[in-house]
Amino acid sequence: MMLSISLLALIATAEATPKSDTAVKQAACTVIKSQESQVVLRGNVISTPGILPDNDCLQIELPEGAVLAPAFIHANTGVGLTEVSLEGSTNDSSSGLSGDIHAAFSPFDGYNPRSSLIPIARLEGVGTVIVVPRSGLIAGHAAAFDLTGESQAQAVAKKNAAMVANLGAPSGGSRADAFYRIREVLDDATTYRRKKAAYEQGRLRELSASRLDLLALQPVIQGKTPLMVNANRASEIEAVLRLAKELDLKLIISGGSEAWMHAKALADANVPVLIDPMQYGVQGFASIHARPDNAALLEKAGVKVILMHQRFESHNARKLRQAAGNAVREGMSHQGAIDAISTNVAEAFGLQHHGRLAPGSVANVVAWSGDPLEISSQPLYIWIQGKQIPLTSRQTHLLEKYRTIKSE
Amino acid sequence: MHRFLPFIILASACLPKEPTVSPEDLSPSWEDTQKLGMLAVESNAHVQSEAVIFEGATIWTATGKIYAPGWIHFEEGEIKGLGEGTAPRRRNIERIQVEGTWITPGLIDTHSHLGVYPSPSARAHGDGNEATSPTTPGVWAEHSFWPQDPGLKLAAAGGITALQVLPGSANIVGGRGVVLQLLPARGSRAMRFPGAPETVKMACGENPKRVYGGRGGPSTRMGNIKTHRSAFMKAQETAKAWKKYEEERKKNKDAEPPTRDLAAETLMGILNGDYLTQVHCYRADDMLSILQLAKEFGFQIRSFHHALEAYKIRDILAKENVSSSTWSDWWGFKLEAYDGIPHNAALLTEAGARAIIHSDSAEGIQRLNQEAAKAYHWGKQAGLKVTEEDALAWITLNPAWALGIDKLTGSLEEGKRADLVIWDGHPFSVYTRPKQVYTHGVMTYDRNNPSPPWSDFLTGQEVTP
Numbered sequence: 001m002m003l004s005i006s007l008l009a010l011i012a013t014a015e016a017t018p019k020s021d022t023a024v025k026q027a028a029c030t031v032i033k034s035q036e037s038q039v040v041l042r043g044n045v046i047s048t049p050g051i052l053p054d055n056d057c058l059q060i061e062l063p064e065g066a067v068l069a070p071a072f073i074h075a076n077t078g079v080g081l082t083e084v085s086l087e088g089s090t091n092d093s094s095s096g097l098s099g100d101i102h103a104a105f106s107p108f109d110g111y112n113p114r115s116s117l118i119p120i121a122r123l124e125g126v127g128t129v130i131v132v133p134r135s136g137l138i139a140g141h142a143a144a145f146d147l148t149g150e151s152q153a154q155a156v157a158k159k160n161a162a163m164v165a166n167l168g169a170p171s172g173g174s175r176a177d178a179f180y181r182i183r184e185v186l187d188d189a190t191t192y193r194r195k196k197a198a199y200e201q202g203r204l205r206e207l208s209a210s211r212l213d214l215l216a217l218q219p220v221i222q223g224k225t226p227l228m229v230n231a232n233r234a235s236e237i238e239a240v241l242r243l244a245k246e247l248d249l250k251l252i253i254s255g256g257s258e259a260w261m262h263a264k265a266l267a268d269a270n271v272p273v274l275i276d277p278m279q280y281g282v283q284g285f286a287s288i289h290a291r292p293d294n295a296a297l298l299e300k301a302g303v304k305v306i307l308m309h310q311r312f313e314s315h316n317a318r319k320l321r322q323a324a325g326n327a328v329r330e331g332m333s334h335q336g337a338i339d340a341i342s343t344n345v346a347e348a349f350g351l352q353h354h355g356r357l358a359p360g361s362v363a364n365v366v367a368w369s370g371d372p373l374e375i376s377s378q379p380l381y382i383w384i385q386g387k388q389i390p391l392t393s394r395q396t397h398l399l400e401k402y403r404t405i406k407s408e
Numbered sequence: 409m410h411r412f413l414p415f416i417i418l419a420s421a422c423l424p425k426e427p428t429v430s431p432e433d434l435s436p437s438w439e440d441t442q443k444l445g446m447l448a449v450e451s452n453a454h455v456q457s458e459a460v461i462f463e464g465a466t467i468w469t470a471t472g473k474i475y476a477p478g479w480i481h482f483e484e485g486e487i488k489g490l491g492e493g494t495a496p497r498r499r500n501i502e503r504i505q506v507e508g509t510w511i512t513p514g515l516i517d518t519h520s521h522l523g524v525y526p527s528p529s530a531r532a533h534g535d536g537n538e539a540t541s542p543t544t545p546g547v548w549a550e551h552s553f554w555p556q557d558p559g560l561k562l563a564a565a566g567g568i569t570a571l572q573v574l575p576g577s578a579n580i581v582g583g584r585g586v587v588l589q590l591l592p593a594r595g596s597r598a599m600r601f602p603g604a605p606e607t608v609k610m611a612c613g614e615n616p617k618r619v620y621g622g623r624g625g626p627s628t629r630m631g632n633i634k635t636h637r638s639a640f641m642k643a644q645e646t647a648k649a650w651k652k653y654e655e656e657r658k659k660n661k662d663a664e665p666p667t668r669d670l671a672a673e674t675l676m677g678i679l680n681g682d683y684l685t686q687v688h689c690y691r692a693d694d695m696l697s698i699l700q701l702a703k704e705f706g707f708q709i710r711s712f713h714h715a716l717e718a719y720k721i722r723d724i725l726a727k728e729n730v731s732s733s734t735w736s737d738w739w740g741f742k743l744e745a746y747d748g749i750p751h752n753a754a755l756l757t758e759a760g761a762r763a764i765i766h767s768d769s770a771e772g773i774q775r776l777n778q779e780a781a782k783a784y785h786w787g788k789q790a791g792l793k794v795t796e797e798d799a800l801a802w803i804t805l806n807p808a809w810a811l812g813i814d815k816l817t818g819s820l821e822e823g824k825r826a827d828l829v830i831w832d833g834h835p836f837s838v839y840t841r842p843k844q845v846y847t848h849g850v851m852t853y854d855r856n857n858p859s860p861p862w863s864d865f866l867t868g869q870e871v872t873p
Contacts, residue, residue, distance in 0.1 A: 326778075374837065375837065376781075396790075
């Protein structure tokens with residue numbers, strides 16, 4: 001009796017799993033050889049070849065023309081925080097609490113490592129996402145997750161990768177309001193730090209944000225955690241640069257439609273800029289001077305460029321490599337574009353062990369059939385944290401289900 | 409050289425081929441009364457100034473023929489000849505060597521809101537949805553269209569030569585679309601694609617019920633279909649009244665015509681098969697409901713738009729000869745888009761249904777070649793029977809069919825319009841860009857000679873690095 005039940009269960013599982021899922025082999029160590037390089041994965045990190053005997057490892061010989069690359073990092077997305085954009089009950093990307101300061105908001109607690117968006121983004125080589133909260137002048141923490149599709153604890157790479165602010169997009173009032181408000185809040189965060197005892201004893205004037213928000217802002221005012229500011233108009237970028245200099249903040253600019261107009265200042269201040277190289281139309285009055293070669297101009301000026309895709313940024317996170325390819329089309333160097341979706345992102349958000357195929361790095365690796373940025377290329381193998389990932393998603397399952405149709 | 413000439417100089421150079429109605433013809437039949445709305449005050453001012461022959465390119469014709477290398481000759485906006493190797497000798501025609509390039513038909517987008525939801529995004533620019541009633545068949549997208557939309561020039565730079573501008577999808581019947589050739593003018597009428605039929609936008613699914621759910625309905629999918637059916641029943645009544653009048657008129661010249669009704673005129677155009685229906689639908693079951701509606705009222709659906717689940721009913725779509733305008737990889741932004749898969753276009757093609765890659769986006773319209781390329785590679789990598797030529801048709805000949813202009817454009821053939829793109833590499837590479845774009849033989853984009861903005865909005869605002 002017991003036997004037949006488990007046998008039935010086995011059959012059911014086998015039917016529900018497409019063939020390609022079973023092709024994935026897990027090993028304690030894997031040696032991946034391409035024509036140009038050899039990478040050894042041990043556990044969840046990239047190892048130095050030859051440091052331990054590699055003979056017992058799973059050996060993978062890549063076909064001619066294959067290219068090994070670090071899995072890409074999509075900054076500024078909502079993968080894992082949203083399932084269906086228009087269904088409120090499936091969205092966890094923004095604080096619904098009142099007020100404009102949500103510094104203590106952490107996407108970590110709302111992150112869903114089993115979201116159907118994850119395998120879909122992975123199939124295009126995205127291995128890590130920097131998810132960001134959306135609402136408020138200070139929206140909360142940006143957090144980094146590896147797309148392992150397992151638990152929150154295993155997926156999280158960094159809970160506090162940046163503090164997100166929306167200075168440039170006022171819903172009413174003046175752009176200048178945002179600046180005076182953020183000065184007030186950061187000033188109060190300093191006051192809170194200096195007079196914590198008085199605050200706790202109720203001997204302090206009222207401060208402009210809640211206790212937890214003021215606490216969350218401490219690493220920002222100390223210049224440890226970057227403030228990631230969404231700004232597009234050149235004048236917004238100029239004002240944000242001035243604010244960061246005045247308050248000695250570590251800064252990341254996101255949006256940056258007109259960033260090329262302040263390329264030198266951004267390079268001098270060592271401020272990374274996140275841009276979408278496919279959005280260069282006049283989307284709004286803040287991007288009248290948007291240009292297709294924004295990324296190329298910033299790269300030339302020495303700015304650390306990070307590329308992203310913003311239109312339906314969560315479901316379209318898969319378009320990251322297409323975005324990078326288009327930056328190259330418009331004049332950015334190929335290596336620069338690869339860096340802009342790997343090492344540059346890791347550096348800007350303080351992920352020391354991401355974005356490189358170097359010993360000691362997290363084993364987030366993709367073997368591509370060819371140039372990772374070219375449309376005709378596809379991943380041959382994907383490893384996230386050293387674990388080989390099946391090349392399937394809910395979409396490939398739907399394809400298999402409908403590969404043949406029985407007409408009446 | 410072949411750049412379009414300023415329309416001010418040429419305003420009288422070519423006469424409009426617009427339908428005209430003389431005062432003595434007024435109100436003879438409903439079809440003629442319709443033409444009153446078509447009277448033009450501005451004509452298309454663009455003419456190809458000199459003949460040209462390109463030689464040495466790989467020419468993808470979208471008819472199945474590839475000339476590698478080949479030549480193409482066009483003159484007065486028309487393709488005069490093309491073929492393998494070098495062009496036959498012709499006097500007084502400039503022969504331009506374009507080795508290493510690809511030439512394809514101009515790209516055609518069946519779904520754009522350029523001009524009706526123009527950039528820059530602004531409250532004053534929300535002209536795409538007449539969201540005052542769930543059925544507004546009497547409104548025309550061309551009357552919302554802002555010809556100064558900066559997005560138009562970016563679309564031309566992406567290889568677009570024709571596009572359908574549609575009302576939004578808030579309404580069950582959103583109004584008439586308009587098929588444009590991408591040659592700038594001061595008003596939409598002069599941009600109308602000569603010879604293109606009228607088109608009508610309809611919608612099903614989430615959008616109408618979301619917009620009207622709190623405003624008297626429809627608030628459900630069944631309410632949507634009821635609203636569709638009611639609108640067509642009313643149009644049938646009006647059609648009957650016109651038919652009766654026209655019979656009476658044979659006996660009595662002074663017979664009184666029925667009162668004109670803009671909504672009914674649009675729907676009657678669908679009922680008599682003249683106007684091409686373009687229906688926004690995502691889910692397979694929603695599309696089936698609309699196909700039933702079309703059967704009930706005896707008309708044809710020309711294209712389902714977005715159609716993310718078209719792959720689930722591709723056998724039926726092939727049998728009913730309905731095209732599907734879809735994306736390569738958009739999905740999930742709403743629940744009816746949750747089952748979208750990037751193999752949709754390839755699955756449709758394999759089943760003999762007509763697939764189209766559309767943009768519905770001011771960004772996507774700039775790179776329709778990449779969108780087709782992605783859908784092609786997803787299909788190919790999944791082992792589906794799909795060729796590069798099929799994928800080229802998704803953005804050329806198939807959209808031309810959906811808009812009723814496939815006899816005029818959409819492929820490179822002798823006698824067709826000179827709507828074409830010269831690419832600097834394989835059209836399906838992410839690194840490839842158009843070098844030059846020609847609409848009706850008139851150059852609209854030349855990468856080596858950037859032209860000033862078409863849009864007055866951008867004029868005087870340029871900043872260079």
